[in-house]
Every structure is written in structure tokens, then in C-alpha cells.
Amino acid sequence: QKEVEQDPGPLSVPEGAIVSLNCTYSNSAFQYFMWYRQYSRKGPELLMYTYSSGNKEDGRFTAQVDKSSKYISLFIRDSQPSDSATYLCAMPSKTGFQKLVFGTGTRLLVSP
């Protein structure tokens, strides 16, 4: 069983929709949570990171962490075709920022 689980999708939505991407994790020692966006055949791009439970907003993106449920989410408002990519959640495997453990990634397709 993977330490981080993520629905691989694909998730298809129309332009302008609100997108919800989710991950669950099993290791309660995880303290930092990141979301990376990866376009096809490109390197992962750091989108957001959070430390504590609660919400963090950056433009159209909101990251949410529920440590009690070991559940994290990324919301994208007013989704655009350019948001079409694979979204990976990631967590450092030790306290602090160390090697990352990734979810399998959710492929998002936003149609015009």
C-alpha cells in the first residue's frame, strides 16, 4: 500500500468549473504538504505548499489540509484549458523538507 493515495483520473471538466483534487496519506508523521503541477514530459512545478491544517489560498488555487483525517485537497476555481495537466500531491518523508513521497497524480483535462 502506497503511503500517499491519489485518484489517477482522468478528471474532465468544462472551462470555468471548480476542480477538486484530493490525496489521502497513511503516515501521521507527515507535516508538510505540497502540490506540484506537471505538464506532459515536463518537470513537476511547485504550485502550493502548506504546513498546518486549514486552508491556504493563492489566486485561483486553494490548498486544504485535514490532518485528523489524513486528507489534503487542492481546489482550482475558474478552471482554464491551460490548467490541463497532472497534479501530484507530495510530502517529505521525514520531519522537515526531505525526499518527497508522491501520490500517483491526477490527470486533469479542462475543455474549452
Added chain:
Amino acid sequence: AAGVIQSPRHLIKEKRETATLKCYPIPRHDTVYWYQQGPGQDPQFLISFYEKMQSDKGSIPDRFSAQQFSDYHSELNMSSLELGDSALYFCASSLGGDLQFFGPGTRLTVL
């Protein structure tokens, strides 16, 4: 802003050959990480270096070795290549184990 640079971007090798992948971290970053990403898979951690010393090791085959040099760039050396080594290899860098920023990757194809 300067990003992580990886070279070459594409590499084609025959089985049992060797390959060397290079990574140039973001200026002033002192930590380098190597990840391998197979088709349709998430990146898997291979190895990391902090201040030129190996800081962590993951599922890296014995046929692979890596090092970080005095200018903080890193090289991943892969010998006796196998078909299963075909993948995207990413380098990421950070400052003292902080947030990791990824390079564009090297696509290795083993024939």
C-alpha cells in the same frame, strides 16, 4: 528567475552501455535530489546530496552512482543499462532541505 538545469534533455543508449546525467541546481541551493519517473508513474526518489555529502538514499540500483561537486552540480552515473531504466530522470534542488524545485528532466531511452 534561474531554474534547475539538466543535461542532456534526451539520451538514447543501448543495453549494457553507460550514461551520465548532469544537474545544475538553482544558484545558492546546496541540496540536490534525483528522482526517476517511469511512464504513467509518480517520481521515485533515488538519492540526495547536501553540501557534497550523500544525505539520503532511496531505491537506487547498485549500478547507479551519483555525486555532488564543489560547485554544487551533481552527476548521476548509470552503468550496465537495462531496458527497464528507460524513464524520465529529474533533478530537484533546494536550500538546506527546504522546498524542492525540479528541473525539466532527462528522458533516457534504452534500446
